[in-house]
Amino acid sequence: xxxxxxxxxxxxxxxxxxxxxxxxxxxxxxxxxxxxxxxxxxxxxxxxxxxxxxxxxxxxxxxxxxxxxxxxxxxxxxxxxxxxxxxxxxxxxxxxxxxxxxxxxxxxxxxxxxxxxxxxxxxxxxxxxxxxxxxxxxxxxxxxxxxxxxxxxxxxxxxxxxxxxxxxxxxxxxxxxxxxxxxxxxxxxxxxxxxxxxxxxxxxxxxxxxxxxxxxxxxxxxxxxxxxxxxxxxxxxxxxxxxxxxxxxxxxxxxxxxxxxxxxxxxxxxxxxxxxxxxxxxxxxxxxxxxxxxx
Amino acid sequence: xxxxxxxxxxxxxxxxxxxxxxxxxxxxxxxxxxxxxxxxxxxxxxxxxxxxxxxxxxxxxxxxxxxxxxxxxxxxxxxxxxxxxxxxxxxxxxxxxxxxxxxxxxxxxxxxxxxxxxxxxxxxxxxxxxxxxxxxxxxxxxxxxxxxxxxxxxxxxxxxxxxxxxxxxxxxxxxxxxxxxxxxxxxxxxxxxxxxxxxxxxxxxxxxxxxxxxxxxxxxxxxxxxxxxxxxxx
Numbered sequence: 001x002x003x004x005x006x007x008x009x010x011x012x013x014x015x016x017x018x019x020x021x022x023x024x025x026x027x028x029x030x031x032x033x034x035x036x037x038x039x040x041x042x043x044x045x046x047x048x049x050x051x052x053x054x055x056x057x058x059x060x061x062x063x064x065x066x067x068x069x070x071x072x073x074x075x076x077x078x079x080x081x082x083x084x085x086x087x088x089x090x091x092x093x094x095x096x097x098x099x100x101x102x103x104x105x106x107x108x109x110x111x112x113x114x115x116x117x118x119x120x121x122x123x124x125x126x127x128x129x130x131x132x133x134x135x136x137x138x139x140x141x142x143x144x145x146x147x148x149x150x151x152x153x154x155x156x157x158x159x160x161x162x163x164x165x166x167x168x169x170x171x172x173x174x175x176x177x178x179x180x181x182x183x184x185x186x187x188x189x190x191x192x193x194x195x196x197x198x199x200x201x202x203x204x205x206x207x208x209x210x211x212x213x214x215x216x217x218x219x220x221x222x223x224x225x226x227x228x229x230x231x232x233x234x235x236x237x238x239x240x241x242x243x244x245x246x247x248x249x250x251x252x253x254x255x256x257x258x259x260x261x262x263x264x265x266x267x268x269x270x271x272x273x274x275x276x277x278x279x280x281x282x283x284x285x286x287x288x289x290x291x292x293x294x295x
Numbered sequence: 296x297x298x299x300x301x302x303x304x305x306x307x308x309x310x311x312x313x314x315x316x317x318x319x320x321x322x323x324x325x326x327x328x329x330x331x332x333x334x335x336x337x338x339x340x341x342x343x344x345x346x347x348x349x350x351x352x353x354x355x356x357x358x359x360x361x362x363x364x365x366x367x368x369x370x371x372x373x374x375x376x377x378x379x380x381x382x383x384x385x386x387x388x389x390x391x392x393x394x395x396x397x398x399x400x401x402x403x404x405x406x407x408x409x410x411x412x413x414x415x416x417x418x419x420x421x422x423x424x425x426x427x428x429x430x431x432x433x434x435x436x437x438x439x440x441x442x443x444x445x446x447x448x449x450x451x452x453x454x455x456x457x458x459x460x461x462x463x464x465x466x467x468x469x470x471x472x473x474x475x476x477x478x479x480x481x482x483x484x485x486x487x488x489x490x491x492x493x494x495x496x497x498x499x500x501x502x503x504x505x506x507x508x509x510x511x512x513x514x515x516x517x518x519x520x521x522x523x524x525x526x527x528x529x
Contacts, residue, residue, distance in 0.1 A: 164397065171383045171394050178381035181343065183369035183398030183446065 002135050007253050009136040015249025016146030017208060022226040022233075022241040023152055024200030028076075030236025031173045031193040033093075034084055037100040039226065040219025041107035042198050046072050046205025047214040048115060051122045054209075060125045062144070065206035069199045076198025079103065080191045088190075104219075111216035119213035127210045145207045152200060153242045160238075169193055173236075225252075228272040234282030243283060296321045296481060297342070297373075297450055302351030304341045311337040313505045315351070319450065324472075324482040326492045326513065328526060329502035335485040336378055338502070339454050342483075343375040344368040356449075369398045372449030378458060380439040384428035388419055388438055391427050395445025404447065412441045415474060433464035440471055450481040457488045469495050489526040493517050501526075 025039045036042075046068050053064040083103060087096045127141030160166040172179040172189045180186055212218065229248050233240025248268055255267035275282065297319040305311040311334045319325045329335050340346040342353060344365040352361045355371055363371070383391050392412065396405035413420050416437050422430060427438060436456060443451055453472065457465040469491050476482045476495075486492040493499055493513045501509035501522060509521065516522050523529040 164393075164402075167386070167390055167394060168397060170386060170390075174383040174385055175381055177345065178377060178383065179394075180345065180365040181369065181375050181377060181381070182394045182442075183366045184394075185364070185366045 003257075005134075006136050007257050008250065009133070009138055011250035011253030012246060013138060013142035013146055013249070014252055015246035016142065016149045017204075017211075017245075018222070018225050018229050018249055019149040019242045019245035020145060020152060020204035020207065021201055021222050022229040022245050023149070023156065023238055024197035024204075025223070025226050026230045026233065026236055026238060026241040027156065027200065028194055028197035029230065030238075031169055032080065032084070032190050033173075034096050034100065034194075036079075036194075036197070037097065037223075038079070038104040038107060039197075039201060040221075040223025041104045041111075042072055042075065042201045042219070043205050043208070043222055044111060044214070044216060044219035045075065045107060046202045047122070047209040047212075047218060048111065048120065049202075050206045050209040051120045051214050054122055054125075061122050061206055061210045062125075062127075065203050068206045069202040072202025072205070073195040073199035077191045077195035079198070080194035084194070085187060085190065108216050108219070115216065117216065119215045121213050122209040124210045139211065141207070141211045145204075145211070148203065148207055149242065149245075152203065153238055156200075156238050165192070225268065228268055231272060231280075232275050232282055234284040237282070237284040240282055240284030296356060297483070298354045299338075299342065300352045300354075302341060302348045302353065304337060304346050304348045306337075306346070310349075311505050312341065312348075315502075315505075315507055317500055317507065317510070319481060319483055321449075321481055322476075322479060323498065324476045324484070324496045326484045326486060326496040326499045327502050328486055328489045328492060328499060328516075328522075330526075331487060333502045334505040335502055336454055339375055339452050339483070339485055342368075342452065343373055345375075366398075369446060369448075370400065372400070372447075373452070374443045374446040374448035374450070375452045376439050376443040376454060376456065378454040380435045382427040382435055382438055382442070385426060387424050388427055388430070389423040391438055392419075392423075392442055392445050395442035396447075398446050401445060401447045405445065408445050408447060412444050415444075415471065416441050433460055433467070436460060436464070436468060437471070440468070440475075444475065444480075448480065450483060451475060453482070453484045453486075455486060456484065457486065457491065465491065489522070490517075493522075 021043055025036060028034060028036050049068045049071060050061050050064045053067060054061040083099050084096050087099055129140055130137050131140055160170055168184045169189055172184055172186050176186050225248060229244040230241050232247060233244030251271060252264050252268055256264040259267060299315055299317045302315045303310060303313055315338060327335055327338060337346060341348055344363050348361055352359060355373060360368055360371060383394065392409055393405060396402060396408055401408060419437060419441060422434065456468050472482060472495055484492055493516055496513040499513045499516045500507055
């Protein structure tokens with residue numbers, strides 16, 4: 001029983017980690033209607049920034065989020081403005097997706113060039129120490145990630161529902177032409193949203209960096225799992241991404257223990273295929289209307 | 296107030312509007328009537344900046360707005376209530392209305408405007424917290440009009456406001472348009488429902504195959520032989 005509880009706890013903590021990566025991905029997809037394949041590399045860039053800032057200035061890696069999240073916002077906003085937006089009028093929407101694949105490869109190789117293939121260890125500053133919750137052992141850093149993921153989801157939901165800009169973002173996603181007739185600058189909304197999605201993963205990267213060694217390919221692993229979470233939760237749904245991530249975290253931990261740690265990913269991606277076949281709209285998914293994508 | 300001069304416009308390689316000129320003066324109710332496919336919607340979309348004219352010019356209050364984006368024309372005081380309502384389906388009626396007041400000059404007055412607009416549409420008060428997609432067609436049209444008014448426009452343009460509505464609702468819609476005009480807002484209506492619209496308007500234009508073929512006072516157009524034969528079936 002103790003082992004089971006420990007594994008469930010591990011799974012939930014892992015889910016929190018996936019969630020903090022998945023939230024930005026689903027935000028960008030839900031509003032801009034672009035699948036950002038460079039999202040994992042945004043995470044990687046954020047982790048390297050966290051590493052450089054926390055070692056260079058000898059500060060707690062969490063504090064670097066104050067610089068890393070805004071830096072990632074700029075990276076995301078520029079990606080939308082300079083790469084995606086010029087392709088928005090392209091007949092084939094897949095062009096934009098391939099552009100993000102290209103950006104992903106470019107960033108990965110840029111990191112190889114700058115940092116080499118060696119791993120970079122961000123100083124832990126105590127977040128890898130364990131705490132006991134009853135019978136269950138958890139890393140304090142995992143608890144912080146989990147808490148941050150919850151706050152991020154709640155904060156984003158409040159922003160979307162309660163602020164004028166949040167409503168304008170939702171309106172643009174639901175009916176772009178009508179949004180323009182309300183005086184909303186749709187191109188600005190897309191740049192803003194892409195920036196916000198990247199800033200979310202920027203925040204995540206400062207929390208994840210002290211827990212995982214950073215390497216140029218670190219993003220690939222996380223983003224593939226994050227895609228599964230996003231699809232499970234329903235593309236574009238922020239709470240969906242969170243709960244999807246918890247489910248996938250649990251599946252990952254339980255299958256790793258009861259089936260075999262080599263087969264964890266096989267189980268996760270089998271579930272991914274099953275969702276796509278049986279319930280493509282996901283747990284929280286609404287009908288996605290892609291008809292306003294092209295101007 | 297609004298002046299369209301020799302405008303050509305269309306989509307891609309298709310030319311829809313040819314050499315269109317029209318003017319609207321402050322406080323007027325002007326209508327553009329014509330058959331389906333004549334280019335009425337394209338004309339309103341061109342004025343509001345969703346479609347860019349190829350040649351010609353559009354001026355509003357003496358300023359050139361030919362090249363402005365749609366979100367900029369709204370800030371100048373031009374609001375279009377689009378054909379087919381185009382609400383934000385998964386937002387509440389209240390949020391739909393608040394989006395109407397997004398533009399700069401309407402923001403600061405949004406609570407007052409909401410109050411005024413709800414006086415005009417008491418039915419919507421009960422629906423404020425429902426999703427727009429759950430409303431009937433007539434109610435949705437009322438939300439679309441109310442949302443347009445939330446922008447406190449100088450000129451309010453209606454694209455086929457009676458489309459797809461039951462006759463009794465159509466009468467209500469035209470009643471509301473008359474009330475909007477009575478508040479001093481300038482109105483430009485595009486309609487297939489020629490009789491109702493000419494009754495409500497001061498002046499009218501007749502658009503056929505992308506060209507203006509006729510313009511006169513609304514009463515005169517109602518008596519015009521061509522209009523009577525082609526559009527009123529008399």
